[in-house]
Amino acid sequence: MTPPPVTVDADRLWSTLMTMAEIGTTPAGGVRRLALSDEDRAARDRLAEWLTAAGLTLRVDDLGNMYGRRAGAQADAAPVVFGSHLDTVPTGGRFDGVLGVLAALEVIRALNDAGLRTRVPLEVVNWTNEEGARFVPAMLASGVVCGRFTREEAYGAHDPSGLTFGDELARIGYRGEAANRLRECTAYLEYHVEQGPLLERARTQIGIVEGIQGISWNRIEVTGRAAHAGPTPMPDRRDALVAASRLVLLLRDGAERLRGVRATVGRMDVSPNTVNVVPGRVEMTLDVRSSHDDGLDAALAAADRACARVAELDRVEVRRTEFWRSPATPFAETVISAVAGAARGRGFSAKRLWAGAGHDAKYMADRFPAGMIFVPSKDGLSHNEAEWTAPDDCARGATVLLDAVLVLAGAV
Amino acid sequence: MTPPPVTVDADRLWSTLMTMAEIGTTPAGGVRRLALSDEDRAARDRLAEWLTAAGLTLRVDDLGNMYGRRAGAQADAAPVVFGSHLDTVPTGGRFDGVLGVLAALEVIRALNDAGLRTRVPLEVVNWTNEEGARFVPAMLASGVVCGRFTREEAYGAHDPSGLTFGDELARIGYRGEAANRLRECTAYLEYHVEQGPLLERARTQIGIVEGIQGISWNRIEVTGRAAHAGPTPMPDRRDALVAASRLVLLLRDGAERLRGVRATVGRMDVSPNTVNVVPGRVEMTLDVRSSHDDGLDAALAAADRACARVAELDRVEVRRTEFWRSPATPFAETVISAVAGAARGRGFSAKRLWAGAGHDAKYMADRFPAGMIFVPSKDGLSHNEAEWTAPDDCARGATVLLDAVLVLAGAV
Numbered sequence: 001m002t003p004p005p006v007t008v009d010a011d012r013l014w015s016t017l018m019t020m021a022e023i024g025t026t027p028a029g030g031v032r033r034l035a036l037s038d039e040d041r042a043a044r045d046r047l048a049e050w051l052t053a054a055g056l057t058l059r060v061d062d063l064g065n066m067y068g069r070r071a072g073a074q075a076d077a078a079p080v081v082f083g084s085h086l087d088t089v090p091t092g093g094r095f096d097g098v099l100g101v102l103a104a105l106e107v108i109r110a111l112n113d114a115g116l117r118t119r120v121p122l123e124v125v126n127w128t129n130e131e132g133a134r135f136v137p138a139m140l141a142s143g144v145v146c147g148r149f150t151r152e153e154a155y156g157a158h159d160p161s162g163l164t165f166g167d168e169l170a171r172i173g174y175r176g177e178a179a180n181r182l183r184e185c186t187a188y189l190e191y192h193v194e195q196g197p198l199l200e201r202a203r204t205q206i207g208i209v210e211g212i213q214g215i216s217w218n219r220i221e222v223t224g225r226a227a228h229a230g231p232t233p234m235p236d237r238r239d240a241l242v243a244a245s246r247l248v249l250l251l252r253d254g255a256e257r258l259r260g261v262r263a264t265v266g267r268m269d270v271s272p273n274t275v276n277v278v279p280g281r282v283e284m285t286l287d288v289r290s291s292h293d294d295g296l297d298a299a300l301a302a303a304d305r306a307c308a309r310v311a312e313l314d315r316v317e318v319r320r321t322e323f324w325r326s327p328a329t330p331f332a333e334t335v336i337s338a339v340a341g342a343a344r345g346r347g348f349s350a351k352r353l354w355a356g357a358g359h360d361a362k363y364m365a366d367r368f369p370a371g372m373i374f375v376p377s378k379d380g381l382s383h384n385e386a387e388w389t390a391p392d393d394c395a396r397g398a399t400v401l402l403d404a405v406l407v408l409a410g411a412v
Numbered sequence: 413m414t415p416p417p418v419t420v421d422a423d424r425l426w427s428t429l430m431t432m433a434e435i436g437t438t439p440a441g442g443v444r445r446l447a448l449s450d451e452d453r454a455a456r457d458r459l460a461e462w463l464t465a466a467g468l469t470l471r472v473d474d475l476g477n478m479y480g481r482r483a484g485a486q487a488d489a490a491p492v493v494f495g496s497h498l499d500t501v502p503t504g505g506r507f508d509g510v511l512g513v514l515a516a517l518e519v520i521r522a523l524n525d526a527g528l529r530t531r532v533p534l535e536v537v538n539w540t541n542e543e544g545a546r547f548v549p550a551m552l553a554s555g556v557v558c559g560r561f562t563r564e565e566a567y568g569a570h571d572p573s574g575l576t577f578g579d580e581l582a583r584i585g586y587r588g589e590a591a592n593r594l595r596e597c598t599a600y601l602e603y604h605v606e607q608g609p610l611l612e613r614a615r616t617q618i619g620i621v622e623g624i625q626g627i628s629w630n631r632i633e634v635t636g637r638a639a640h641a642g643p644t645p646m647p648d649r650r651d652a653l654v655a656a657s658r659l660v661l662l663l664r665d666g667a668e669r670l671r672g673v674r675a676t677v678g679r680m681d682v683s684p685n686t687v688n689v690v691p692g693r694v695e696m697t698l699d700v701r702s703s704h705d706d707g708l709d710a711a712l713a714a715a716d717r718a719c720a721r722v723a724e725l726d727r728v729e730v731r732r733t734e735f736w737r738s739p740a741t742p743f744a745e746t747v748i749s750a751v752a753g754a755a756r757g758r759g760f761s762a763k764r765l766w767a768g769a770g771h772d773a774k775y776m777a778d779r780f781p782a783g784m785i786f787v788p789s790k791d792g793l794s795h796n797e798a799e800w801t802a803p804d805d806c807a808r809g810a811t812v813l814l815d816a817v818l819v820l821a822g823a824v
Contacts, residue, residue, distance in 0.1 A: 233610065262644070264690055
């Protein structure tokens with residue numbers, strides 16, 4: 001297969017990325033661009049300029065999602081949509097999210113340079129509040145568009161200082177029309193940095209994302225008996241922290257024995273949490289991820305066996321409650337194939353993998369054929385000011401995006 | 413050996429105890445009588461009445477410590493001093509501290525009833541702020557009397573609302589004269605509930621306390637690498653909480669292998685402590701206790717080996733720093749013998765043990781011959797509204813106190 005006669009401009013992409021990174025830049029070289037902040041507004045304004053300059057028709061919906069549309073030969077066909085988000089976590093980097101938006105812009109610029117039209121329209125998208133760092137939950141605006149949340153839920157979400165999503169959206173001038181929401185879509189593609197170490201370690205250039213892992217969030221409560229650290233002999237103790245510690249190790253071992261499962265105890269709160277008192281109670285969280293829902297179930301069954309074992313060994317009560325679950329979301333075979341074909345066509349090394357983190361592509365996949373492209377993250381780092389993806393890697397991903405979009409949208 | 417012809421009145425002691433428990437009583441049947449609070453003042457006022465009514469000469473020193481003196485045949489001899497404290501923790505019980513003060517009063521009443529004089533004077537003492545629950549540190553006033561802290565340190569100590577020890581002492585009318593401080597002492601005896609389960613479990617009536625355990629407080633910092641719970645494969649993680657958990661279990665095992673050592677991880681703070689982030693850092697405390705200073709040293713050496721092992725296994729950094737140490741304090745053989753002889757003389761079952769918690773007797777032992785008497789605590793509970801010691805047990809301890817005081821002070 002000969003590569004199509006159109007190609008992204010690696011230098012232009014990089015310089016666009018670095019220009020955007022000047023908005024909200026941190027002393028350590030990262031980016032702080034919280035959703036609906038002044039920095040987010042500045043980034044949106046700049047993006048709007050660039051999209052318009054590239055000939056796209058811009059519209060903003062009632063969640064602040066921005067869409068830049070390029071007409072297709074079939075004017076009324078459902079568009080191929082691609083993009084990501086401009087917002088960051090408080091100490092974020094220069095690639096997470098923004099790479100997908102600006103590579104989408106670069107795809108448009110490259111098509112313009114080549115004078116190439118597509119059969120169906122194209123739309124570049126910037127989703128509002130993907131990170132969930134300012135307004136909980138994450139992926140809030142794509143979630144409304146895809147029917148996961150109501151607009152009222154989104155508008156009512158408030159940041160730690162009490163400001164609401166709705167008010168902040170209006171304040172920065174990005175509260176558009178509900179009629180502007182995305183309603184139909186031939187395919188959705190999101191290009192993103194991996195945020196994990198697999199591609200880098202395998203010295204592989206492109207990640208063909210097969211889906212987004214299922215996630216189960218659980219609360220585990222361990223109840224023992226608080227006692228004086230001084231007068232209480234070791235064999236008499238019902239130490240909730242000793243029990244919780246044993247459980248952490250069993251959960252880790254259990255996850256390592258199950259293929260494709262990840263388990264994390266991320267939070268632990270000890271009570272009374274005092275130097276000279278044997279802990280009476282520990283509350284902790286368990287995050288389990290798997291690319292298959294029966295992976296989640298197997299991991300949770302193993303977790304329950306571990307809880308029972310600890311309860312017996314350490315004479316404590318252990319209770320696990322699942323408080324949130326997001327099922328595994330496989331991507332559409334058409335989109336996966338378009339990505340795989342594009343990578344193969346360009347001679348890039350590629351590897352199939354599952355996304356471990358959430359992305360707007362998850363909610364989009366509930367309604368439309370969707371997929372993702374990953375490129376390596378140095379040391380697997382993200383949500384970190386030191387986040388880094390090399391210029392060549394950025395360009396390779398954009399090239400795969402370009403080619404896959406052409407396959408999905410049809411070149412004319 | 414025939415018991416001396418004097419005996420405590422078990423009913424009077426119990427009714428005195430229960431009367432005092434009405435001051436600061438909680439809905440759950442415990443006591444809240446924080447140092448220098450209105451409740452503490454009311455308890456002190458009542459004690460002052462009782463001491464005076466029993467013929468004692470009351471004086472109050474500049475720390476609010478109350479001494480009730482009964483003259484001896486040798487007017488100028490150093491007194492035998494015995495007592496404890498009236499203050500409690502916020503949800504305390506009816507026995508911790510107050511039993512030692514009111515049993516001391518009962519000893520005086522019993523001697524009065526029997527018309528018995530002693531060779532050296534007797535002094536009943538109520539120490540201010542033993543618990544440290546309102547003003548840190550604990551045992552503050554006995555610590556000043558014994559030269560461990562300055563009066564300025566004590567006066568400057570403040571409660572969580574910012575009120576100082578000095579001001580509150582004046583407010584409740586118990587700021588006396590420095591000249592009234594205890595300056596000499598033939599022997600000091602403190603009668604207290606065990607606060608642990610050993611006597612109850614051994615079905616033993618009297619604890620002959622050999623000393624107060626040494627305590628070492630340590631901070632342990634575990635540094636791994638924070639990472640996304642989603643995209644980070646299990647083998648890539650440097651999870652500080654997995655490492656800390658392994659350490660908790662190794663520290664527990666290590667302490668169980670060393671005779672007479674207790675080790676407690678009472679506090680653990682996880683960072684960033686978020687459900688979906690692999691913990692990058694854990695800070696925890698280690699409380700080690702032993703009746704011998706080389707027990708402390710052996711336990712800390714074992715702790716360091718455990719830290720090194722965890723650092724290697726889990727690829728984290730582990731650092732231990734001791735931030736406070738209180739050496740083991742053996743009691744005086746003369747006082748221990750007096751207690752042992754008294755228990756034996758009355759035919760009470762008795763057992764030698766070490767106190768695991770701090771008591772005013774610790775600072776007194778730095779300056780004077782000192783010792784303690786324990787009686788059983790139901791289920792080993794203390795600092796708890798459910799604290800319980802049966803009337804018979806209370807009376808037996810008071811009887812041992814009486815007989816030991818007579819031995820140490822000499823009956824005439």
